Amino acid sequence: MSHDCCSQPGLMLPAQALEKMFAQVPPRSDKTWVPLEAAAGRVLAEDIVAALDLPPFANSAMDGYAVRAEEVSPDQPLTVVGTAFAGVPFEGEIGPHQCVRIMTGGLLPDGMDSIVMQEQAERDEDQVRFAEPVRQGQFVRARGSELTAGTPVLSRGTRIGGAEIGVLATVGIAQVPVYPKLKVALFSTGDELKPPGTELAPGEIYDSNRHALRTMLNTLHAEVIDLGVIPDDLDAVRAAFHEADRQADMVITSGGVSVGEADFIKVVLDELGQINFWKLAIKPGKPFAFGQLPNSWFCGLPGNPVSSMVTGYQLVQPLLAHLGGEHYRPALTLQAKLQTPLRKGPGRQEYQRGVLQQSDSGELVVSATGAQGSDMTTSMSRANCFIVLPQDCAGVAEGEWVTVEPFNASLNGRLGGGL
Ligand SMILES: Nc1nc2c(c(=O)[nH]1)N[C@H]1C(S)=C(S)[C@@H](COP(=O)(O)OP(=O)(O)OC[C@H]3O[C@@H](n4cnc5c(N)ncnc54)[C@H](O)[C@@H]3O)O[C@H]1N2
Numbered sequence: 194m195s196h197d198c199c200s201q202p203g204l205m206l207p208a209q210a211l212e213k214m215f216a217q218v219p220p221r222s223d224k225t226w227v228p229l230e231a232a233a234g235r236v237l238a239e240d241i242v243a244a245l246d247l248p249p250f251a252n253s254a255m256d257g258y259a260v261r262a263e264e265v266s267p268d269q270p271l272t273v274v275g276t277a278f279a280g281v282p283f284e285g286e287i288g289p290h291q292c293v294r295i296m297t298g299g300l301l302p303d304g305m306d307s308i309v310m311q312e313q314a315e316r317d318e319d320q321v322r323f324a325e326p327v328r329q330g331q332f333v334r335a336r337g338s339e340l341t342a343g344t345p346v347l348s349r350g351t352r353i354g355g356a357e358i359g360v361l362a363t364v365g366i367a368q369v370p371v372y373p374k375l376k377v378a379l380f381s382t383g384d385e386l387k388p389p390g391t392e393l394a395p396g397e398i399y400d401s402n403r404h405a406l407r408t409m410l411n412t413l414h415a416e417v418i419d420l421g422v423i424p425d426d427l428d429a430v431r432a433a434f435h436e437a438d439r440q441a442d443m444v445i446t447s448g449g450v451s452v453g454e455a456d457f458i459k460v461v462l463d464e465l466g467q468i469n470f471w472k473l474a475i476k477p478g479k480p481f482a483f484g485q486l487p488n489s490w491f492c493g494l495p496g497n498p499v500s501s502m503v504t505g506y507q508l509v510q511p512l513l514a515h516l517g518g519e520h521y522r523p524a525l526t527l528q529a530k531l532q533t534p535l536r537k538g539p540g541r542q543e544y545q546r547g548v549l550q551q552s553d554s555g556e557l558v559v560s561a562t563g564a565q566g567s568d569m570t571t572s573m574s575r576a577n578c579f580i581v582l583p584q585d586c587a588g589v590a591e592g593e594w595v596t597v598e599p600f601n602a603s604l605n606g607r608l609g610g611g612l
Pocket residue numbers: 196381382383385386398399400401402403447448449450451452453456477478479480494495496497498500567568
């Protein structure tokens with residue numbers, strides 16, 4: 194079906210919708226502490242300040258010899274009086290024209306000021322000779338050279354990934370202050386939906402939206418309350434909303450938000466809560482609905498599978514990040530040269546699915562993943578980015594530059610930049 198070919202007066206774009214939702218939804222402020230081992234994927238609820246200098250002591254950046262730079266000369270060997278290992282410092286006295294064998298990370302012995310790497314040394318028993326002059330302080334990692342105690346290292350609202358876990362461990366934090374996990378209830382609506390693995394009768398299809406959305410929510414480390422498939426029945430939809438609202442911070446549904454006769458979502462929302470806005474100037478995903486229930490927020494995603502993924506990605510993920518206390522940053526976009534012409538009618542901002550690559554000459558190039566029907570889930574799985582076409586664009590010719598937004602980890606299971 195071809196939907197709109199004309200402009201959409203009054204309908205918001207995704208950026209405006211996000212601004213509106215962020216203004217209405219107060220971020221989480223309560224916090225909890227989790228062990229470092231369980232902190233990945235959570236959102237920091239406090240600024241983290243280093244309680245120690247980094248590095249905490251002067252140490253060697255190389256395996257070699259700790260020396261006084263001024264004593265190094267090709268004519269005068271030094272006497273090796275001991276060894277400093279990482280974790281096992283040298284504790285003796287070091288007299289004139291003496292030095293210490295040292296390993297990477299070893300504490301720099303008192304009085305020594307420079308390191309000579311072992312490849313530059315000629316060792317004979319306890320004598321060592323250095324042919325090259327030494328620059329004062331070379332290969333010494335000075336105490337506090339990365340940062341000093343009291344320096345902020347991570348800010349509240351940061352989502353914790355591997356890099357942040359590394360920093361938390363480096364500054365010695367075992368219990369991490371984080372915002373509680375969001376509870377997100379999820380259900381699909383539609384009599385035609387059957388679970389994968391069962392036989393389909395004529396007119397039935399498999400429920401894919403709930404599975405795709407659940408996977409996307411897992412990437413955000415939300416606690417998903419999966420209420421399954423709810424039939425097109427007013428009482429059943431009402432009961433599902435009661436249950437979802439009782440348990441969750443946010444309720445996400447798929448299907449039943451357009452104008453069909455079995456579209457009960459809006460009916461029930463009007464009864465139990467309110468719709469704050471409905472419909473956006475985007476394709477796919479136009480009938481997206483946002484509202485609130487007595488205890489929770491509500492996002493109603495359109496039933497078409499690509500529409501539910503696009504709205505889940507572009508609207509629900511940022512909103513959940515915001516609600517969960519994360520300092521949300523809009524996705525990075527790139528410019529790429531189009532390798533296939535794109536058809537588009539003016540009116541809605543489109544998220545076409547593309548394959549972004551680097552050409553042999555290093556240029557970023559992108560092509561659409563073929564037909565762009567909002568029922569075609571493979572148009573998503575074959576893609577690694579959205580090609581974002583502005584509202585007033587009326588098609589793009591091959592060779593023109595377009596804006597692309599590479600998929601994040603919630604859609605893209607691939608390593609290597611995800612491309
Ligand atoms: N007269 C109009 N019809 C439609 C309009 C419109 O403006 N006027 N909008 C179209 C657009 S755009 C979309 S998107 C869809 C959204 O419809 P609903 O949210 O009401 O969704 P359904 O009618 O329930 O389903 C649409 C389509 O998606 C399939 N579906 C639904 N749920 C799932 C699921 N969990 N897994 C896989 N597939 C699912 C469903 O079978 C339908 O084919 O409305 C257009 N119509």
